[in-house]
Amino acid sequence: MSLSCMIIDDEPNAVGLLTVLIKETTTWNLVASCYNALEALSFLKNxxxxxVFLDINMPLLSGMELAELLPQNIKIVFTTAYTEHAAESYNYQTIDYLLKPITLKRFLAAIKKIEFYFQNPNQNIQNDNGNNSDEYFFVKSGKTLSKISLANILYFEGEKEYVRLVTPSEQLLIxxxxxxxxxxxxxxFVRVHNSYIxxxxxxxxxxxxxxxxxDKQIPISDKFRDYFMTLIKERIF
Incomplete structure (x- = not known):
């Protein structure tokens, strides 16, 4: 799919990695790489x-501050080493939120998400923020493919070589x-522990x-607590 994009990131290594990933795995046109927000705004004037692939922690203006200044027709894929901004990121025209270091596997998943969005431009990006009522997966467990509504899933539990998917009525091993x-x-769906989503x-x-x-008590680990509580705090009276 032919799309144009740019990278906005103050870390040369991050820019280099994204550049390689884009060139090696997509047909997108990478038109510019900018190392701060002012440079990016200057480029986008003409x-x-x-x-854009937009880093969050940058000098002069942060990625979140720059997001407020970008035209609405320019969509955003945030790139950051921190989870705590994920909930806030969806206040903007965000397609995806990539955590650094970005792996090839995660980038390939992002490609699918980005191209799906541009193939379906009337879809509201904010649907990514939790409206899964009509979505489903076919789950392969043994020799059986079971259709599972995402809204019915309670949690996923990692158990060595497989994952246990739990709904109110059944458990499947994946x-x-x-x-x-x-x-x-x-x-x-939120990761709250090395063993639980x-x-x-x-x-x-x-x-x-x-x-x-x-009836399940699930631990919240230090690694995932900040992001999880950011989401929860939005719903606290």
């Missing part, structure tokens, strides 16, 4: 792109790593660094 499944999911629409209580879904 040029346009379909979307022979994949939890990390691989995480790449295919979006909000309201939960559907935050299904949780009913948070207490003492644990959350409760149905």
């Amino acid at each position: 040029n346009t792109v379909d979307f 022979y994949k790593r939890l990390k691989d499944i995480e790449c295919q999911l979006k909000l309201p 939960v559907n935050i629409n299904q949780l009913h209580k948070i207490q003492d660094n644990h959350l409760f879904i149905a």
